[in-house]
Amino acid sequence: MSDSYVIIGDGIAGASAAETLRQEAPDADITVITDEGESLYNRILIKEYAKGKLPEAPISIHDESWYDDHDVDLRLDTVVVDVDVESDEIRTHEGETIGYDKLLLGIGGTPQQLPVENADAKGIHHFWTFQDARKIKESVEDADRGAIVGAGLLGIDFAAICGAQDVEAKYLMRGDSWWRYALSNEGAEIMHEAMRERGVEPVFDSGVDRFEVDDDGHVEAAVDPNGERYECDFAGVAIGLDLNTELVEGTPIEVDDGIVVDEYMRTNVDNVFAAGDITRFYDVLLGEQAQNGAWGSAKEQGTIAARNMIDYESERFEWVSSYSITHFDFPFLSFGHPTLGDDSVEATTAEGEWRRVALKDGKVVGGVLIGDLSPQSAFKKLMREGRDVRGQTDLLMEPGFSVDDLAAPTEQ
Numbered sequence: 001m002s003d004s005y006v007i008i009g010d011g012i013a014g015a016s017a018a019e020t021l022r023q024e025a026p027d028a029d030i031t032v033i034t035d036e037g038e039s040l041y042n043r044i045l046i047k048e049y050a051k052g053k054l055p056e057a058p059i060s061i062h063d064e065s066w067y068d069d070h071d072v073d074l075r076l077d078t079v080v081v082d083v084d085v086e087s088d089e090i091r092t093h094e095g096e097t098i099g100y101d102k103l104l105l106g107i108g109g110t111p112q113q114l115p116v117e118n119a120d121a122k123g124i125h126h127f128w129t130f131q132d133a134r135k136i137k138e139s140v141e142d143a144d145r146g147a148i149v150g151a152g153l154l155g156i157d158f159a160a161i162c163g164a165q166d167v168e169a170k171y172l173m174r175g176d177s178w179w180r181y182a183l184s185n186e187g188a189e190i191m192h193e194a195m196r197e198r199g200v201e202p203v204f205d206s207g208v209d210r211f212e213v214d215d216d217g218h219v220e221a222a223v224d225p226n227g228e229r230y231e232c233d234f235a236g237v238a239i240g241l242d243l244n245t246e247l248v249e250g251t252p253i254e255v256d257d258g259i260v261v262d263e264y265m266r267t268n269v270d271n272v273f274a275a276g277d278i279t280r281f282y283d284v285l286l287g288e289q290a291q292n293g294a295w296g297s298a299k300e301q302g303t304i305a306a307r308n309m310i311d312y313e314s315e316r317f318e319w320v321s322s323y324s325i326t327h328f329d330f331p332f333l334s335f336g337h338p339t340l341g342d343d344s345v346e347a348t349t350a351e352g353e354w355r356r357v358a359l360k361d362g363k364v365v366g367g368v369l370i371g372d373l374s375p376q377s378a379f380k381k382l383m384r385e386g387r388d389v390r391g392q393t394d395l396l397m398e399p400g401f402s403v404d405d406l407a408a409p410t411e412q
């Protein structure tokens with residue numbers, strides 16, 4: 001009998017696992033279950049749709065015929081409500097039970113709600129699915145003024161959407177700069193200026209204390225903790241993700257702010273694997289458990305999980321992640337784990353060009369590049385090689401830096 005694989009989630013992690021399983025286990029029974037009403041699409045392009053820059057069609061990656069052609073049983077609009085690792089079965093919201101030999105959890109996260117008054121009013125949006133993007137586009141096209149909360153990588157997408165749709169917006173940030181865990185004020189100021197050029201004004205030491213609504217329950221203002229009132233008929237909230245670990249609560253599967261997996265993407269239950277945003281994985285480059293919310297990393301984890309579901313310990317997940325922002329006239333890239341480390345070096349290398357490298361025990365663990373992405377492959381190589389750069393960190397800040405500029409590594 002052929003093995004049966006059940007994959008929960010048809011995001012990039014689940015879908016790349018299905019693709020790899022079909023290629024490398026041609027006889028396997030594969031079922032993919034998603035609570036969304038559409039099959040795999042490019043989540044990182046839905047912001048371009050909301051900006052009005054891209055039609056719907058190119059955002060789809062797998063249409064439903066892909067699943068027929070690859071003999072994958074796709075269940076749309078189906079919520080998995082229970083995982084039973086004793087009987088190797090999952091149960092759907094319709095009460096159907098589906099047995100598996102191997103299970104993959106590619107279930108990602110759900111945007112967090114702001115715990116403030118009127119946070120669910122009309123005109124206030126969170127951003128994760130294509131359906132969210134359709135609603136955002138419709139709402140922002142009719143809006144005049146916006147308020148944005150969440151000074152991170154998804155919040156800035158809301159800023160770019162407001163900018164592209166000619167909505168004057170206030171970007172209400174808790175600290176004194178955008179993404180302050182990864183950038184210093186100097187680097188962040190390049191981003192602030194780009195926002196201002198698009199009609200989005202950063203407001204520091206702010207945030208949202210409550211929203212005010214009109215008689216129809218539509219947002220009309222955001223009030224910050226200082227009592228400042230910002231009128232808005234559109235609001236975007238991107239304050240983080242709640243990982244969808246609830247599904248495995250009460251099972252023996254280990255959870256620690258994410259589903260804990262080893263470098264082979266296997267959980268502590270032998271035939272249950274996880275991949276993508278949902279995981280707290282063993283990062284072999286970092287030498288500790290880590291998390292990552294990025295498309296490329298989720299895709300690779302799906303592929304690696306599939307290989308290890310077929311043949312455990314056949315391939316480790318070893319990956320330097322990157323995340324780019326393409327909203328402005330200059331490139332922006334973060335790589336690795338830019339918010340980790342015990343030290344960092346940074347420099348403005350030319351006008352509008354800035355870089356920061358995060359270090360842990362003398363080794364590069366991540367960083368941010370603005371304006372000039374040319375050292376990206378050198379920094380990633382240093383990470384993959386685990387090179388100790390102590391005493392030479394100034395060289396990392398040189399324009400045109402190459403790994404060959406460093407002294408040859410000594411035997412450890």
Ligand SMILES: Cc1cc2nc3c(=O)[nH]c(=O)nc-3n(C[C@H](O)[C@H](O)[C@H](O)COP(=O)(O)OP(=O)(O)OC[C@H]3O[C@@H](n4cnc5c(N)ncnc54)[C@H](O)[C@@H]3O)c2cc1C
Pocket residue numbers: 008009010011012013014033034035036043044045046047078079080081106107108109127128129154157244247275276277278292293294295296298322323324325
């Ligand atoms: C607007 C936006 C812009 C982004 N931009 C970038 C970018 O520029 N670069 C980058 O690297 N990353 C970006 N990301 C992040 C990137 O898209 C994610 O890291 C990646 O898509 C995660 O993939 P995943 O498969 O792990 O999870 P997801 O894509 O979240 O997929 C999980 C799926 O599982 C489903 N699911 C969950 N629970 C259940 C259940 N119980 N039953 C059935 N189905 C369930 C969910 O509905 C979802 O469809 C962006 C994300 C968003 C939202």
